[in-house]
Amino acid sequence: MEIKTELFLGDCKKELGKVADNSIDLIVTSPPYADQRNGTYGGIHPSKYVEWFLPISKELFRVLKPTGTFVLNIKEKVVDGERSTYVMELILEMKKQGWLWTEEFIWHKKNSYPGKWPNRFRDSWERLLQFNKEKKFNMYQDEVMVPMGDWAKSRLKNLSETDKRRDNSKVGSGFGKNISNWISRDKAYPSNVLHLATECGNKNHSAAFPEELPEWFIKLFTKEADTVLDPFMGSGTTLVVANRMKRNSIGIELKPEYFKMVKNQIKSVELYLLEPKVKYEKRKTHAKRSYASR
Amino acid sequence: MEIKTELFLGDCKKELGKVADNSIDLIVTSPPYADQRNGTYGGIHPSKYVEWFLPISKELFRVLKPTGTFVLNIKEKVVDGERSTYVMELILEMKKQGWLWTEEFIWHKKNSYPGKWPNRFRDSWERLLQFNKEKKFNMYQDEVMVPMGDWAKSRLKNLSETDKRRDNSKVGSGFGKNISNWISRDKAYPSNVLHLATECGNKNHSAAFPEELPEWFIKLFTKEADTVLDPFMGSGTTLVVANRMKRNSIGIELKPEYFKMVKNQIKSVELYLLEPKVKYEKRKTHAKRSYASR
DNA sequence: GTTCCGCATGAATCGATAG
DNA sequence: ACTATCGATTCATGCGGAA
Numbered sequence: 001m002e003i004k005t006e007l008f009l010g011d012c013k014k015e016l017g018k019v020a021d022n023s024i025d026l027i028v029t030s031p032p033y034a035d036q037r038n039g040t041y042g043g044i045h046p047s048k049y050v051e052w053f054l055p056i057s058k059e060l061f062r063v064l065k066p067t068g069t070f071v072l073n074i075k076e077k078v079v080d081g082e083r084s085t086y087v088m089e090l091i092l093e094m095k096k097q098g099w100l101w102t103e104e105f106i107w108h109k110k111n112s113y114p115g116k117w118p119n120r121f122r123d124s125w126e127r128l129l130q131f132n133k134e135k136k137f138n139m140y141q142d143e144v145m146v147p148m149g150d151w152a153k154s155r156l157k158n159l160s161e162t163d164k165r166r167d168n169s170k171v172g173s174g175f176g177k178n179i180s181n182w183i184s185r186d187k188a189y190p191s192n193v194l195h196l197a198t199e200c201g202n203k204n205h206s207a208a209f210p211e212e213l214p215e216w217f218i219k220l221f222t223k224e225a226d227t228v229l230d231p232f233m234g235s236g237t238t239l240v241v242a243n244r245m246k247r248n249s250i251g252i253e254l255k256p257e258y259f260k261m262v263k264n265q266i267k268s269v270e271l272y273l274l275e276p277k278v279k280y281e282k283r284k285t286h287a288k289r290s291y292a293s294r
Numbered sequence: 295m296e297i298k299t300e301l302f303l304g305d306c307k308k309e310l311g312k313v314a315d316n317s318i319d320l321i322v323t324s325p326p327y328a329d330q331r332n333g334t335y336g337g338i339h340p341s342k343y344v345e346w347f348l349p350i351s352k353e354l355f356r357v358l359k360p361t362g363t364f365v366l367n368i369k370e371k372v373v374d375g376e377r378s379t380y381v382m383e384l385i386l387e388m389k390k391q392g393w394l395w396t397e398e399f400i401w402h403k404k405n406s407y408p409g410k411w412p413n414r415f416r417d418s419w420e421r422l423l424q425f426n427k428e429k430k431f432n433m434y435q436d437e438v439m440v441p442m443g444d445w446a447k448s449r450l451k452n453l454s455e456t457d458k459r460r461d462n463s464k465v466g467s468g469f470g471k472n473i474s475n476w477i478s479r480d481k482a483y484p485s486n487v488l489h490l491a492t493e494c495g496n497k498n499h500s501a502a503f504p505e506e507l508p509e510w511f512i513k514l515f516t517k518e519a520d521t522v523l524d525p526f527m528g529s530g531t532t533l534v535v536a537n538r539m540k541r542n543s544i545g546i547e548l549k550p551e552y553f554k555m556v557k558n559q560i561k562s563v564e565l566y567l568l569e570p571k572v573k574y575e576k577r578k579t580h581a582k583r584s585y586a587s588r
Numbered sequence: 589g590t591t592c593c594g595c596a597t598g599a600a601t602c603g604a605t606a607g
Numbered sequence: 608a609c610t611a612t613c614g615a616t617t618c619a620t621g622c623g624g625a626a
Contacts, residue, residue: 030599036600037599077599078600081396083397085386092379092383095379102376102414106419108402111620112618113601115600115617116601116602117603118435119429119431120601120602122600122601122617123485124485124487126599136413141410190416191415192417193400197619199621208598442618482617
């Protein structure tokens with residue numbers, strides 16, 4: 001089985017035209033947020049955001065299979081002391097295009113941006129909006145089940161000392177009781193809250209998207225040899241993960257620097273994948289290192 | 295200082311008329327969620343929800359002080375496989391009434407119980423929408439500070455060293471200051487994600503939020519002798535907590551059973567508060583027990 | 589090879605200052 | 608008055624160098 005990766009350089013609204021109707025199983029993307037990342041991308045004003053995005057979501061609707069899923073990572077910024085409403089307006093408009101707004105997952109970012117303000121706390125969550133074309137879509141829930149023991153362990157680890165202390169100081173009994181409840185079972189389904197840290201400290205590019213995020217959705221909504229699309233590829237996290245997980249992938253990127261960078265990454269990952277002796281876990285480690293050290 | 299608790303029995307849209315303009319410091323409430331089924335208590339059909347709520351939010355706007363805050367606990371239901379949009383529509387309409395949508399907190403319900411659906415996971419979060427009348431509002435951030443992360447250890451060590459040096463080089467007498475530095479550095483400001491356990495009460499009512507939730511917002515947005523309002527009192531969690539925390543409170547409830555129940559709870563709490571010998575912590579425990587065992 | 593410590597670095601936001 | 612730019616604030620994380 002051969003896994004293909006296609007990369008397009010250019011504006012995604014136009015480049016999407018090269019993608020066939022009903023050909024994509026999963027779209028996972030994180031478009032530039034309004035007026036953020038002005039340095040790298042143009043920066044779209046909050047008031048123009050919906051207008052800017054709608055032609056793109058229309059194309060995404062066209063290329064997605066009826067059984068496919070679109071996962072959109074986004075968060076509204078604060079403007080003039082208030083949360084902007086463009087994300088809500090976007091959802092309402094996308095529904096008019098025919099999208100079903102199936103679910104909203106929460107990405108709880110452990111390491112949110114620091115800062116102190118008189119009227120608000122640090123923003124430590126983002127939206128992961130799930131859209132579908134049809135009510136029946138492919139979902140492989142068992143793939144993201146977590147063994148109970150591990151779950152408890154990883155959860156404990158993830159939560160870190162801080163959270164444990166917080167929990168204890170606040171609720172007293174809740175946490176320990178919880179764990180003992182879970183321990184008797186084998187596996188559990190996750191919920192719609194994802195608890196991951198952002199990847200910071202990568203030198204060249206700002207990959208705010210931890211690999212676990214696309215990995216989780218790829219596991220959940222696709223099987224091997226399916227096709228994953230990221231129209232705002234950026235540093236290529238989604239593509240690399242898809243490649244590693246034996247999914248075909250298509251990526252579109254506006255900036256030549258990123259485009260080239262991803263092209264190289266993919267190549268090096270493919271080399272690892274071709275080594276016959278190396279086991280999956282091993283490969284994964286290799287691949288990770290190969291671009292984490294970039 | 296005497297703390298007052300006023301309870302009104304009746305439809306909150308009407309009963310709110312008895313509350314004076316600009317008299318409330320904090321509104322915390324969890325209105326009945328939309329429900330497709332007819333005949334359930336408080337079940338308002340999703341399509342009618344915004345229309346039903348707007349006259350109430352208008353009254354709430356009138357009674358809230360300009361420096362006050364309105365915290366609305368709500369989550370959209372799934373209707374026909376899709377998330378409903380009435381919460382988003384409500385936010386947009388409330389903005390037209392003059393409300394500022396300052397922030398959206400996430401309440402991550404840690405121990406919501408497993409369930410299985412073919413196309414979605416457990417819903418383990420709810421929205422806590424913060425609305426204000428003015429950009430400047432009262433917020434007492436220090437009251438909700440929380441123990442810091444692991445690195446605090448090393449940082450604390452450093453700090454204590456520098457503090458020691460500072461104290462030595464200056465005039466003595468630095469001990470108290472030293473300690474206070476220590477303590478203040480040991481804590482961090484929280485973020486906009488709250489994780490609290492849900493109260494798995496086998497009580498006779500449905501809408502149970504844990505005491506920690508109103509407690510947190512009461513600490514954050516009010517000081518002693520301020521006034522807290524809950525127009526959908528239900529089992530009275532907000533009122534009881536407010537009472538315990540020495541805030542005046544006003545509660546409105548449609549159902550006589552709940553109304554009576556809360557009235558009794560409040561009375562018993564007040565008895566504890568009046569005992570002169572009992573210390574705050576002790577009182578708190580008593581009060582908790584008095585209605586937890588109900 | 590461990591473990592420990594120091595350091596840079598974020599999808600941030602506010603308020604003041606400048607044009 | 609209204610918009611653009613800049614400094615200050617703050618905390619979890621992973622890296623690199625050191626013991």
